[in-house]
Amino acid sequence: MDYESKWYIEKELGSGGQGKVFLVVDREALQSNKNKLLKVIRDITPVNSYENNDNLIKHFRSEIKKLIEIEYEAPKGALKVLHKPEVARANKLAYIRIKDEMQAMKKLDHNNLLKLLDADISGKWFVSEYHSGGTLGDNISRFKGNIVQSIKYFKPLVEGVAMMHMNKLVHRDIKPQNIFISKSDELILGDMGLVYFSDADKTRISNEFENVGSRDWMPAWAMGVKIDEVNPSFDVFTLGKTLWSMISGLPVLRLWYIEEDQFNLEKIFQDKYQMKLVNKFFKKVIVEREKQCLPNALEMLYELEELVYKMENGSEILSMDITRRCKVCGIGHYNCISDNNSSSTSNFGLNNVGTRKFRIFSCSDCGHVQLFTHENDYEIKAWE
Numbered sequence: 001m002d003y004e005s006k007w008y009i010e011k012e013l014g015s016g017g018q019g020k021v022f023l024v025v026d027r028e029a030l031q032s033n034k035n036k037l038l039k040v041i042r043d044i045t046p047v048n049s050y051e052n053n054d055n056l057i058k059h060f061r062s063e064i065k066k067l068i069e070i071e072y073e074a075p076k077g078a079l080k081v082l083h084k085p086e087v088a089r090a091n092k093l094a095y096i097r098i099k100d101e102m103q104a105m106k107k108l109d110h111n112n113l114l115k116l117l118d119a120d121i122s123g124k125w126f127v128s129e130y131h132s133g134g135t136l137g138d139n140i141s142r143f144k145g146n147i148v149q150s151i152k153y154f155k156p157l158v159e160g161v162a163m164m165h166m167n168k169l170v171h172r173d174i175k176p177q178n179i180f181i182s183k184s185d186e187l188i189l190g191d192m193g194l195v196y197f198s199d200a201d202k203t204r205i206s207n208e209f210e211n212v213g214s215r216d217w218m219p220a221w222a223m224g225v226k227i228d229e230v231n232p233s234f235d236v237f238t239l240g241k242t243l244w245s246m247i248s249g250l251p252v253l254r255l256w257y258i259e260e261d262q263f264n265l266e267k268i269f270q271d272k273y274q275m276k277l278v279n280k281f282f283k284k285v286i287v288e289r290e291k292q293c294l295p296n297a298l299e300m301l302y303e304l305e306e307l308v309y310k311m312e313n314g315s316e317i318l319s320m321d322i323t324r325r326c327k328v329c330g331i332g333h334y335n336c337i338s339d340n341n342s343s344s345t346s347n348f349g350l351n352n353v354g355t356r357k358f359r360i361f362s363c364s365d366c367g368h369v370q371l372f373t374h375e376n377d378y379e380i381k382a383w384e
Helices: 027-043 053-071 091-107 148-164 233-248 275-282 298-314 344-348
Strands: 007-017 019-026 076-082 118-120 125-129 179-181 188-189 334-339 356-363 369-375
Touching: 007 027, 007 076, 007 298, 027 334, 076 091, 076 179, 091 118, 091 125, 148 188, 148 233, 233 275, 275 298, 334 344, 344 356
Parallel strands: none
Antiparallel strands: 007 019, 019 076, 076 125, 118 125, 179 188, 334 356, 356 369
């Protein structure tokens, strides 16, 4: 089937070694819209029927608004077409990739995963949804420093990737440039060209020793080595780096270096004490070794939900090494004035009887007191 019979090409969106991408419009819908446009134009009341210019201007503004709305009604898509064999780079590999990309989009139905609109594998082309809001990469600073808003905006995308993992698919190329922003302001994951099918056939489309993702985003354990099986943890790592970019407002994180000063969120946002909680989460996903990483997107989703709950309820990391701001005056900091010291705890009318222990803090500015207690020989569970 020839795509030109159904899709009208408006413009080229991009080109690579294996093919081109075009912005297209459904021809039938386009013709229908043209008829609507002509009707609106013909129905415009003659100018001499208006008594004053204000009413004339108001009327024409209304009609122009109708014309614009009709213009944008026609469904648009992104047409991906492979180059001809004599022009294409690695033509056989490109063909397998476009076929698997179609298969992945057909298999999945989720609001945050790019949908397939039309396809012809023999013709080596397909049309997917087109999202005019650009990519997350174009808008990476939008959520800078806003932890909860970033996570809530990002979570539905993680749900989509979790669906992929449950269907034994690994995306392998998650990064802000492959995530689109829809008209309804949702994140849509696209570019399934590197999808790995972890089924019984172990479908594989990369060369044996080829890097299986984008170098700036892929995990270190997958770089330059032969991988017999690509696990969902690969996507977890790249999802983590993408969320890190949203929160930091920075375009790239080098490797897994979240604790280096230039990439450490606690250093970048020194006035946001909750970045300690965020860093604690990232240490489970942006890691050097695969065994340190959460195994799949569903596990990541659980961790994100817990993190949001903690953030919205004012949770903070408890540690003798971490300075905590006062919950009452908001100016001073809590200093430990007793850590199971009998003489100092007795000043508060407390007696260390049996195995009961006390840890007491006082604000340096307003004197507000916090008391923690437990009754065994082990450290309090929440403390690090």
